[in-house]
Amino acid sequence: MSDVVALRAARVDDAERLYAWANDPVARSASAQGEPIAWDTHLAWLTAVLVNERRHLYVAERAGAPVGTARLDRADDEPHVAVVSLNIAPEARGRGVGRALLAALTAEARALGYARLRAFVKASNEASARAFLATGYALVGDAALGGAAAQRYELEL
Numbered sequence: 052m053s054d055v056v057a058l059r060a061a062r063v064d065d066a067e068r069l070y071a072w073a074n075d076p077v078a079r080s081a082s083a084q085g086e087p088i089a090w091d092t093h094l095a096w097l098t099a100v101l102v103n104e105r106r107h108l109y110v111a112e113r114a115g116a117p118v119g120t121a122r123l124d125r126a127d128d129e130p131h132v133a134v135v136s137l138n139i140a141p142e143a144r145g146r147g148v149g150r151a152l153l154a155a156l157t158a159e160a161r162a163l164g165y166a167r168l169r170a171f172v173k174a175s176n177e178a179s180a181r182a183f184l185a186t187g188y189a190l191v192g193d194a195a196l197g198g199a200a201a202q203r204y205e206l207e208l
């Protein structure tokens with residue numbers, strides 16, 4: 052499989068695919084809040100994110116097909132830091148898409164002027180930890196995510 056992944060800005064007409072990916076059980080268990088998400092909650096969230104200048108939401112495409120999503124959120128008290136989230140479509144996982152997406156996201160964050168990227172990864176999420184380490188992030192400390200043990204990873208840009 053090609054490891055070339057392109058990022059484009061998410062749109063309101065991505066709502067259904069983003070909803071399906073977000074409610075995938077593996078994605079729910081990887082995130083801070085593990086409960087299933089209601090459609091109305093999702094739509095309100097997406098609508099707000101798309102107009103929030105502190106948040107950048109992307110859809111990743113490989114060969115023109117959507118394969119996942121990622122987000123850069125400006126850190127509250129550190130305007131040079133962006134917090135990274137990503138979720139690969141269930142059928143596309145385990146084939147290098149996560150690593151390729153993170154590489155593309157690094158270039159995007161640099162272009163936006165960020166100086167550091169930060170990610171929080173549950174200790175149980177081996178695939179995510181490996182994807183961050185493989186794309187140059189360093190493990191910088193422990194954290195908690197939704198009450199579960201997690202680690203903080205950072206990349207200087």
Ligand SMILES: CC(C)(COP(=O)(O)OP(=O)(O)OC[C@H]1O[C@@H](n2cnc3c(N)ncnc32)[C@H](O)[C@@H]1OP(=O)(O)O)[C@@H](O)C(=O)NCCC(=O)NCCS
Pocket residue numbers: 077078081082136137138139140143144145146147148149150151170171172173176177178179180181182185
């Ligand atoms: C975690 C996630 C982003 C990784 O993306 P991916 O496309 O599946 O992973 P890749 O194929 O790019 O592989 C990344 C690394 O994880 C390893 N890996 C992939 N699937 C794995 C699995 N199920 N278990 C353990 N390691 C795995 C790969 O071998 C690779 O390691 P390497 O670089 O040391 O060889 C993706 O699986 C996902 O979206 N999961 C659900 C949501 C989530 O966990 N998001 C991240 C929250 S911090």
